[in-house]
Amino acid sequence: MKSPKSLIRPLVHDLHAYVPGEQPKIKGLIKLNTNENPYPPSPRVLAAVKVAVDGRLRLYPNPAADKLRAKLAKLHHCSPDNIIVGNGSDELLALAVRTFVEPSEGGVLRRPNLGFRRAKPSETVQYFTPSYSLYPVLADTHGAAKNAVALKPDFSLPSVAELKRGKHWNFNAALTFVTTPNAPSGRGYATADLEALCKAQRGVTVLDEAYVNFARENALKLALEYPHVLVARTFSKAYSLCFQRVGYFVGHPELIDALHKMRDSYNVNGLGQIAAEATLDDLSHYRANFRAIVATRKQLSRDLTRLGFRVLPSETNFILAQPPLFPAQEWLQKLRERKVLVRWFSAREVKSYLRITIGTPAEAAVLVKAAKEILR
Numbered sequence: 001m002k003s004p005k006s007l008i009r010p011l012v013h014d015l016h017a018y019v020p021g022e023q024p025k026i027k028g029l030i031k032l033n034t035n036e037n038p039y040p041p042s043p044r045v046l047a048a049v050k051v052a053v054d055g056r057l058r059l060y061p062n063p064a065a066d067k068l069r070a071k072l073a074k075l076h077h078c079s080p081d082n083i084i085v086g087n088g089s090d091e092l093l094a095l096a097v098r099t100f101v102e103p104s105e106g107g108v109l110r111r112p113n114l115g116f117r118r119a120k121p122s123e124t125v126q127y128f129t130p131s132y133s134l135y136p137v138l139a140d141t142h143g144a145a146k147n148a149v150a151l152k153p154d155f156s157l158p159s160v161a162e163l164k165r166g167k168h169w170n171f172n173a174a175l176t177f178v179t180t181p182n183a184p185s186g187r188g189y190a191t192a193d194l195e196a197l198c199k200a201q202r203g204v205t206v207l208d209e210a211y212v213n214f215a216r217e218n219a220l221k222l223a224l225e226y227p228h229v230l231v232a233r234t235f236s237k238a239y240s241l242c243f244q245r246v247g248y249f250v251g252h253p254e255l256i257d258a259l260h261k262m263r264d265s266y267n268v269n270g271l272g273q274i275a276a277e278a279t280l281d282d283l284s285h286y287r288a289n290f291r292a293i294v295a296t297r298k299q300l301s302r303d304l305t306r307l308g309f310r311v312l313p314s315e316t317n318f319i320l321a322q323p324p325l326f327p328a329q330e331w332l333q334k335l336r337e338r339k340v341l342v343r344w345f346s347a348r349e350v351k352s353y354l355r356i357t358i359g360t361p362a363e364a365a366v367l368v369k370a371a372k373e374i375l376r
C-alpha cells in the first residue's frame with residue numbers, strides 16, 4: 001500500500017497555502033482585519049437575492065454571466081468580449097497564472113539542491129513587495145518562478161528608469177501583478193506612472209484594482225488601450241459582496257477569450273450573478289458608502305496620528321499605521337483583548353505596522369478609545 005503522502009505531487013507537499021485573515025465568532029468583536037465593507041449591500045441587492053431563492057436553485061446558472069457582463073460593458077464603455085467574470089477576482093488571478101505562464105520544467109526552480117537554473121521569462125510571475133500576498137502562492141501552486149521586487153522605502157512605485165537601474169525587475173516576465181492602490185500599504189499610484197510601467201512591460205500586466213473605488217484615480221482605460229494589460233475588479237470590498245464571490249477582468253478580447261477557455265464551465269454562482277447585477281443598478285447607493293468610508297478614513301487617520309501613530313496616506317478602505325510605544329504585534333494582542341481585531345503581517349517591510357480596515361464611525365471610535373486606554 002502506498003502512503004497517502006506519496007500520492008501527492010512534490011510541488012504540493014512543499015506548498016504554503018495563502019493565509020486568510022481570521023473570521024472569528026467572538027461576540028461583540030469589532031472586525032477590522034480583512035478589509036470587508038462595514039455597510040451591508042443595498043436593500044435592492046438584498047431583495048433581488050431573496051426573490052431569486054426558490055425552485056430555480058436546481059438549475060445551472062448562466063455559464064458566462066452574460067447579463068452581468070453586458071451591464072459591466074455598459075458601465076465601462078466597452079464590449080462584453082472585453083470582460084470575464086470570476087468566482088471572486090482571486091479566481092481570475094489564478095486563471096491568469098495558468099493561462100499566461102509556463103510551469104517551470106520539473107519544478108527545478110523550487111529545489112535549489114537539485115541544481116539551479118535561471119528562470120525563463122515565460123515561467124515568471126512578477127510582483128512588487130509588499131503587495132497582495134496571494135500572488136506568490138499562485139505562482140507556487142502553478143510551479144512557476146517568482147520575481148518579487150521591492151517597492152521604494154515609502155511604498156511608492158519605482159519609476160521605469162529606477163527599475164532598469166535596479167536590474168532585478170524583468171520587463172519580459174510572462175505575467176506581472178500590480179496591486180493598485182496597493183495593499184497592504186494603502187498607497188495609490190498615478191495612472192500616468194502605471195501607464196509608463198505597462199508600456200515597458202512585454203508580458204501580460206494585471207492591474208489589481210480591488211480597492212480602486214476608494215481612490216482618486218483608476219487605470220481602467222489602460223486595459224482598453226493596451227492589448228497586454230488586464231484590469232482586475234471585485235464586488236467584494238467596495239460593493240459589500242465578499243460572501244458572494246464575484247470579480248472580473250477587463251482587457252483585450254483575445255486575452256479574455258483565452259481566460260474563458262481555462263475557466264470552469266459554471267464558475268460564477270447564480271446568486272452571485274444576481275447580486276452583482278442588482279449592485280450595478282444601484283450604484284448611487286454605493287457612491288454614498290465610498291464617501292462615508294473615505295471620510296471615516298480621514299477622521300481615523302487624524303485621531304491615530306494625534307495618539308502618536310505614524311499613519312501612511314491611504315487611497316483604500318484600510319490604513320497602514322506604525323503604532324507608538326509597543327511593537328505592532330503586541331498592539332495586535334492588546335487591541336484584541338479589547339475586542340478590536342486588526343491585521344498584522346510578519347513580513348519584514350511591514351512588521352512594524354498594523355493594517356486597520358476602515359469600519360463605521362462608531363467602530364473607529366471604539367478603536368481610538370481602546371488605543372487611548374492602551375497608551376494610558
Ligand SMILES: *Cc1c(COP(=O)(O)O)cnc(C)c1O
Pocket residue numbers: 087088089090091132179183208210233234235236237242245246247
Ligand atoms: C481582496 C482582494 C482581492 C480578492 O478579491 P475577491 O474578489 O474577493 O477574490 C484581490 N486583490 C486584492 C489586492 C485584494 O485585496
